[in-house]
Amino acid sequence: MSYDEQNVFAKILRGEIPNKTVYEDEHVLAFEDIQPQAPVHVLVIPKGPYKTMNEFSEQASDAEIVAWVRAIGKVAKITEAREDGHRLIVNTGENGVQDVPHLHIHLLGGRRLGRMLPKPD
Numbered sequence: 001m002s003y004d005e006q007n008v009f010a011k012i013l014r015g016e017i018p019n020k021t022v023y024e025d026e027h028v029l030a031f032e033d034i035q036p037q038a039p040v041h042v043l044v045i046p047k048g049p050y051k052t053m054n055e056f057s058e059q060a061s062d063a064e065i066v067a068w069v070r071a072i073g074k075v076a077k078i079t080e081a082r083e084d085g086h087r088l089i090v091n092t093g094e095n096g097v098q099d100v101p102h103l104h105i106h107l108l109g110g111r112r113l114g115r116m117l118p119k120p121d
Contacts, residue, residue, distance in 0.1 A: 003049040009102035013047055023075050027067035030075045030107075039110025040081045044072050050103040052092045072105060081109030087116075 004010070011017045012031070019031035022042050033041040046068050050056040056065070076082035086109030091098040 001051075003051060004101050005049075007101050009043075009045055009100050009104065010049070013045075022078055023071055025067060025071065027064045028071040030071055033106070037106075038108040038113060040079045040086065040108060042075050042079060042107045043104045044068065044075055044107060045102060045104045051101045052098070052103055053090050054092065056103050072107065075107055076109070079107070079109065081107060085109060087113050 008017060012019050013029060019029075021029065021031050023030040023044075027047055028044060029047060030042050030044040033043055046056060046060065046064055048056075048060060048064055050060060056068075060068075072088065073082075076086055086107055089106040089108065090103070091106075
């Protein structure tokens with residue numbers, strides 16, 4: 001399946017939809033989620049047309065990969081989410097409940113988030 005140039009993140013990257021930018025560089029845009037699930041909820045996306053982490057890891061340049069990983073750390077620092085902890089989530093595909101077909105990581109923090117899965121007995 002090819003990249004959908006009409007997905008909401010592609011439109012944000014083209015400036016067709018406004019966003020509250022937290023961080024931006026040549027390869028990455030990070031912006032506040034419009035439906036935050038925590039006091040800090042930032043989406044960090046590569047500017048390239050990558051749908052999933054699998055695709056990104058196979059096709060992105062080394063510069064894009066390094067920029068994306070470093071941007072995540074910079075966003076944690078900017079938002080002060082790293083001080084008391086944060087969670088990173090990447091949803092992939094239908095079973096992973098990926099709503100937008102453009103790779104993005106959710107950086108969540110600002111409060112205790114609770115367990116993602118129950119502790120095993």
